[in-house]
Amino acid sequence: MDVDFDSSWLEKATLAAPADLRPLYERFKQLHEKKLWFQLTQAVEQYMAHPSSSTPTLRLDLYQKFISTFATRINRLRLVALAVIASKQFTEPSSALTFLDNLATSIDTDESQEAFVFATMEAAHFKLILGDVDGTKEAMDKCAKILDSFNTVERGVHASFYRVSGDYHKTKAEYASYYKNSLLYLACVDLDVDLTEEDRIQRARDLALSALLGDTIYNFGELLLHPILTSLQSSPYAWLSTMLFSFNSGDIGKFESLLPHLQSEPILAENQAFLRQKICLMALIESVFRRASTDRTLSFETIAVETRLPIDEVEHLVMKALSLKLIKGSLDQHAQLAKITWVQPRVLDKPQLNALQQRLNAWVGRVEEVAQFVKGQTPELFITA
Structure with a gap:
């Protein structure tokens, strides 16, 4: 609801404002x-984005003493975006929680559910800061149901x-869920515009840790290809990127060379x-993966060498891989063999791509040899006009 506008406040604010903001106050x-x-909303958004307005309380004062006077005239989503900045x-x-909760309550109508979700989730951010984990989860569940009912959603709402x-x-140290939601968040923002360099580094670090520690994450492809990783x-966390690539290629030697860095990340x-x-x-x-489809029956001894495990731990490792659906196949405990019929696809680095190209070239060569053999044995089938 709009409140009474005190024009004297705007005049005082104009005189007290930094010189580069005064023209905006005059325009207000x-x-x-x-x-x-509409034009006033645009001018206010320009003010909120101006570096000089980041001075403590300037943006908040503008919202409480000026924007609130014509709040009902502003698009609900744009109003919430201004409130979030303030x-x-x-x-x-x-x-901040009380401020956003009150705003969310005031716009909780059938016509503005998208803006309601935006305000509710931003309020939930402060609930989390205050340690109200249950309240945050309740807000998430409520907003998820609302979002599921929409055909389209503004990018900023999804990002929030x-x-x-x-x-x-x-x-909650739920690594796989953090990994999924954080990547979805990054898909909704412009890295260079919406995140500072410090934010990008922190987000990349957290994603790397969650990828490594997630007990269901064995495919880092989306992260390895994402510009956030650069x-x-x-x-100081450059070694985390190297470790991710070592995991993706199963390079145990590289992993072991990076072990001293783990002391800088206690959780690892x-x-x-x-x-x-x-x-x-x-x-x-x-x-x-490196083997041809006709050469995927591995002895326990071979697996022990490849994984640097004692041979008596190989069976458990293969069973773990089968249970996680990283591979498909069967075990012959008596013959000590693992017959693999399928391996989980994943993003390949350059050496892996080169190896794949060599296998494809070899396959093409074998197909050509078979074609030439068949042609030699039955030339009447290959007569051309």
Whole structure:
């Protein structure tokens, strides 16, 4: 609901504002007098994006003492976007939560459910900061049902939902769910515009950790191809990128060379046994992948060499891979053989692509040899006009 507009506040704010913001204040006054709400909204958005307005309370003051006076004239989604920017200038998370909760309640109508989700999820962000994990989950579940009922959703609304959902799963140490939601969040934003360099590095680090620690994540393809990963290259976490690629190629030697770095990430150091099992599984997948489909019956001894495991642990490793559906096949415990019929597809690096090309070339060569043999044996079938 609109509130009364105090024009004297705008005059005082104009005089007190940084010099580069004063023309915007003057424009606010002109557009408000003419009741040009759309143009006024655009001018306000320009103000909120201006670097000088990041000075403590400037954006919040503008929202509370000016934007609120014509709030009903503004598109609901754009209003929430302005409120979210303003909420970041509260010194106490509880105040920001109350501010956004009140806004969400005021726009909870059938016509503005998308904006309601936006405000609710941004309020849930502050709930999470305040430690209200259950309240955050309740907001996520409620908003998920609303979003599922829409045919299309604004990118910013989805970004808010996936970002807060990812942060929730991070708090709960649910690595696979964080990985999924965080990648979906990145699909909804412009990395260079919406994230600072620090944010990009932090997001890439968290994604790398979740990929490594997720007990159902054995395909890093989407992350390895995502530009967010390049953010690590010039940071202290560059080794995490190298480790991801070593896992993707099942390179146990490279993994072991990176083990000293685990001390800088206590959560990885605590899960070193799990990481070693995971790299062994990836090495098994790589070993199978390198072989032709006619050469995928592996002895336990061969697998032991490829994975650097004692031979008495090979059967358990293969059974683990089968249960995770990383491979398909069967075990012959008596003959100590594993017959693999399928291996999970994944993103290939350049050496793996080169190996695949060589196998394809060899296959093409064999097909040509068979064709020439058949042609020689039955030339009457190959007579051309």
